[in-house]
Amino acid sequence: MASANLSASPRENSGKGASRSLRSSGRVPATIYGHGREAQSLSLDTRELEKLLSHISAENTVIDLALDGKSARTIIREIQRHPFKRQILHVDFQELVAGEKIIVRVPIILMGVPDGVRMDGGMLDQTLRELEVEVDPADIPNHIEVDVTKMTIGSSLHVSDLVLPAGVEIVGDAEGSVAVVSAPRAAIEETAAGAEEATSAEPEVIRAKKPDDAEGDAK
Numbered sequence: 001m002a003s004a005n006l007s008a009s010p011r012e013n014s015g016k017g018a019s020r021s022l023r024s025s026g027r028v029p030a031t032i033y034g035h036g037r038e039a040q041s042l043s044l045d046t047r048e049l050e051k052l053l054s055h056i057s058a059e060n061t062v063i064d065l066a067l068d069g070k071s072a073r074t075i076i077r078e079i080q081r082h083p084f085k086r087q088i089l090h091v092d093f094q095e096l097v098a099g100e101k102i103i104v105r106v107p108i109i110l111m112g113v114p115d116g117v118r119m120d121g122g123m124l125d126q127t128l129r130e131l132e133v134e135v136d137p138a139d140i141p142n143h144i145e146v147d148v149t150k151m152t153i154g155s156s157l158h159v160s161d162l163v164l165p166a167g168v169e170i171v172g173d174a175e176g177s178v179a180v181v182s183a184p185r186a187a188i189e190e191t192a193a194g195a196e197e198a199t200s201a202e203p204e205v206i207r208a209k210k211p212d213d214a215e216g217d218a219k
């Protein structure tokens with residue numbers, strides 16, 4: 001489980017105007033909510049937040065949020081950014097409760113080189129890069145490793161094939177594709193060209209003889 005620390009301050013004023021003023025002063029508006037507690041408005045130091053986000057995976061990192069001399073174990077649920085400037089506009093934190101499972105997204109990392117790539121020149125395509133799982137906050141994995149060395153051309157791996165750590169449960173479609181090994185590009189192009197040639201070839205036309213032609217042949 002990855003963890004990090006961040007400090008926050010209570011925020012009394014709300015609304016667009018107050019949020020704009022807060023950002024102009026170098027802080028980011030935020031909210032913390034959770035099971036059994038009312039949502040509370042906060043503010044964060046912009047530089048401290050950006051530095052933290054530059055080296056963590058926000059979706060599956062437990063953040064100890066220092067607030068009013070106390071510490072709350074949280075996870076970031078949403079980061080709102082400006083569509084053009086990439087400026088952070090707002091952050092939502094969910095407070096974690098001991099023994100209460102949460103749903104998070106965990107990166108999938110493919111390990112090794114498939115036999116179909118190494119021996120036959122195939123192409124490996126990772127079709128799923130994150131897996132949504134339900135897990136106790138104390139057991140959140142940093143990532144999920146998937147061994148692809150035995151994959152051959154035409155084979156695929158699905159979510160149901162993954163070996164997950166104890167206590168981690170899949171959320172969603174267990175038959176979703178994770179990785180596929182396809183034929184070499186040259187082979188695909190050659191097959192496509194052959195199919196196109198067969199389609200475009202002009203078929204031989206055999207016409208029935210007219211009655212006059214038949215009489216002429218008989219003469």
